[in-house]
């Protein structure tokens with residue numbers, strides 16, 4: 164996607180040195196576009212847990228490359244398979260909510276079953292990670308194509324006025340590899356000439372909305388306005404929102420969906436105001452081992468300092484943090500919440516739009532029959 168008119172992905176294999184994985188260090192956006200080189204498997208774990216990369220689909224792709232870097236590092240080791248198993252467990256625990264992480268790691272490790280030859284293992288981990296990355300890009304593109312008719316239909320009733328779309332957190336190309344999930348239909352609509360305007364929740368405490376979503380939409384010339392997280396309900400009551408689209412970090416078989424904390428409150432307000440609330444997600448974000456989500460999806464609790472401090476640009480142009488709460492006060496930082504399926508108008512997937520129901524979700528996985 165575009166950054167200053169340059170086309171980019173959020174992660175890529177270094178063109179000259181395939182043993183290096185490049186990422187955008189998202190902790191510096193929107194103030195600095197910092198590209199990092201990851202060479203060691205430990206750096207992959209750090210990148211995921213410290214949120215240099217974030218967003219469920221991107222976490223999954225990054226993890227897949229982690230096994231590749233681990234295979235490169237351990238290629239001389241006589242117990243290469245055991246070391247990779249150990250590493251994959253550490254990798255899976257680097258962030259708990261996004262199912263894409265475990266799914267990607269298991270997928271790569273399954274491909275390695277019974278393999279002994281280090282060169283074969285390296286090639287296999289590399290090709291599996293690259294193919295998975297490209298599949299995820301393709302899935303996001305299809306999510307865009309499948310979600311576009313929803314925006315077109317609303318536009319046909321708007322007498323030329325822009326379609327007003329609200330989103331929460333960042334489920335854009337930064338959180339995936341390209342296109343995004345929630346943003347994919349928005350990018351497509353805009354590129355087709357449909358006027359859209361996006362209400363961007365700031366998404367405290369990490370501000371992925373104001374720092375990342377606003378940045379990437381602006382790079383693509385999509386009109387957007389940042390609002391405080393608590394303003395959404397008021398805008399909905401005033402008729403200023405036509406639809407909502409969010410992403411998903413994990414969706415259970417019954418359609419319950421974990422997403423950035425605050426999503427549930429948006430869904431409640433949308434339901435109260437009869438506004439469609441869509442969740443856009445690739446199949447890699449569906450946890451087919453969980454029957455329901457509200458009680459079963461593990462919700463990450465992050466460091467309370469993310470609440471006590473806010474990060475931004477100082478008047479001198481330096482990224483800095485300031486404390487906003489009384490010294491010594493306590494904070495509780497649940498990073499996600501779970502929206503019950505009943506509040507979701509539809510799941511926009513690469514295989515089409517379905518109901519957030521067990522029957523429809525199961526139909527996406529013919530192998531489960």
Ligand code: MRU
Pocket residue numbers: 216217218219220331332333334335338339344371409410411412421422423498
């Ligand atoms: O904590 P993060 O930034 O990794 O959270 C992920 C998210 O950005 C969202 O919850 C997103 O809407 C789902 S991932 C496309």
